[in-house]
Amino acid sequence: MTWQYPAPGATPLFLASGQAAQFGYTFGGVYRGPQYVEARLDSSNGPADPRDLVVQWHGIENRAVFGGAQENYIVGIWNPSSVDIWFHLDGGGVT
Structure with missing residues (x-):
């Protein structure tokens, strides 16, 4: 199974030049494995x-x-480039 976040057509994520940040995504609080x-x-x-x-x-x-509790996935991303970047996350379950 593959997915994209944010969904196609939505505003992409942003990371300024030389910056690092944490981004979160969820499946409605449902854990779907690694x-x-x-x-x-x-x-x-x-x-x-x-x-x-x-x-x-x-x-x-x-x-x-x-x-109750909610589980969210988080990822740390760094932009070592000399330009600002708009991007999305592509992912899928690890088998």
Whole structure:
């Protein structure tokens, strides 16, 4: 099974040049086992090459919400490029 976040047509994720950030995604609070995630370039604000996004780590966030716990997936991504990048996450279950 494969998925994309945000969904096609939605506003893509953003990461400024030289910055790293944590991004979260969920399947309605339902754990679906280990998920492989890849950051895919949608656009950038300049012609500089290379345009790289580095997935630094994967994790699971278990947070308390009204009515019980919710598990969210989180991923740390770094943009070592000299341009700002808009991107989406492509993923699927690890088998």
